Amino acid sequence: MQTLPLCATVREVGLRDGLQSIGTIVPTEHKCAWVRAAHAAGLREIEVGSFVPARRLPQLADTAEVLREAKTLPGLSVSVLIPNLQGAERALELEADLMILPLSASAAHSLANLRKTPDEVVAEMARIRAARDASGRRTLIEGGVGTAFGCTIQGEVRPAEVLRLLQALLDAGADRVSLADTVGYADPASVSRLFEQALKIAGDRLCGAHFHDTRGLALANVVAALQLGITRFDASLGGIGGCPHAPGASGNAATEDLVFLLESMGVDTGIDIHALLALRAQLVRWIEGEPTHGTLWRAGLPKTFRPARACT
């Protein structure tokens, strides 16, 4: 295996991608406790919610409060999903560190999920960039290209279309872009092929990967991307989450399993896995009755486990 990166960033997205897909509405105080405990465990990037209308996702109606709390924690990059310019304006007003505009490379999924064509989302990116620049805020803008490996509605999504949209988002003013396997269709070979091409387009501005474990391949896909030098991965504690508009899709990569994978391979995440497992146990109590995933919590760490050497 070629030399792996010495460190990688795990971005917790359970508070957004996870909680939006389950019925339970987690109270704000538990969300804030989650963010504080994740930060204490060493996580330095957390997606705290989404600025969608509260009637569409009541689970995330308190995103502003959670964001405000998260902003008090030192060294934490606080990100938020934004569906459009209106969401971006709230993110700017609240000084989020990062706002992520999702774009679905599948036209069918895009219409079902965002009620816009992919190119309409690109046009929105341009408006968001203009608003950010006019605001004087330092909030970064990420374009997240989803259903990048296929879609449960339309089936195939051509890599050429994914790459075109990646370029279009950058041209429209995204500071950086990422690729997401929203429905768990990717495999290590397709990850390797698409990320290799995407790196040619975006270089360092290709900032990360978001894999779902729908068909058990999320961690193998992470390794494939890591081998190309990708060092930021989204994950949900307890593997909660999915996409309500993609039937059968459920389960982000579980944060605790991802951290275990990376640390075992000698890739430093800066995260205390024991603290993470304790937080997972707490989360399970908060969302009692909801399905959770992952394997490490059940088996425990190997006797031989040593965290990776800390990056300097």
Next chain:
Amino acid sequence: MQTLPLCATVREVGLRDGLQSIGTIVPTEHKCAWVRAAHAAGLREIEVGSFVPARRLPQLADTAEVLREAKTLPGLSVSVLIPNLQGAERALELEADLMILPLSASAAHSLANLRKTPDEVVAEMARIRAARDASGRRTLIEGGVGTAFGCTIQGEVRPAEVLRLLQALLDAGADRVSLADTVGYADPASVSRLFEQALKIAGDRLCGAHFHDTRGLALANVVAALQLGITRFDASLGGIGGCPHAPGASGNAATEDLVFLLESMGVDTGIDIHALLALRAQLVRWIEGEPTHGTLWRAGLPKTFRPARACT
């Protein structure tokens, strides 16, 4: 990602490694139906049981009958686990195509599981080789080095000790050797390191890998080995199995998920995944109430799934 092999062999071990770890005793007729259906689905290597005393593993007491049935199927390589010379004599008598002598590289695990030191197992290999040669049978002998990545009892297992035992087994007359992560301690980086060194010792005689999914890394580990040219992988339908002497260890790689991974990556297995999923559903009825694993059965195949091009 470097060029992957065009095809790989999945060896079903659920009838041995799977059934030995669960309480349910599956009747011989169901085991035979399992073997026939697996063969019909395209599997060409099946481990049908173990020649251990029936009082120790009553679940596998009918190994001889299952072996006889399996031997009637065209093109099927029928293998059996043997703990010692006595077991080898039965395998030779019944003309198994392959007999696998397990050796645990962890001395502590070896004593608990096999009641022998690793070097006593090496000595047994020499006796087994002599018996095979004297018998005139064509039964191949595989030395399977387990706990190769660590052990739940003694913790660390030094790679140098694993490699020494691999060499010793070959010197004692094994036709081929394999490496097993009996307790789910391996990660893609450690797999890559150990298999790279093992290939230097054994070359083509390093015939395969056996990964447990105890901590969710089995498929990522398969990819790491595949990248080095390893093309035979053990798996259990429904991910059943584990090691009764290794607390916490449970779940082989699930055959159906492994086949999905390989075919998705363009690596031909010759296996019809739909037939395999149907057989999995049947197995779940046969072992009702026992835990099963895997993800593909729940999510279903991607709309975009195409089997790999058949190897010629």
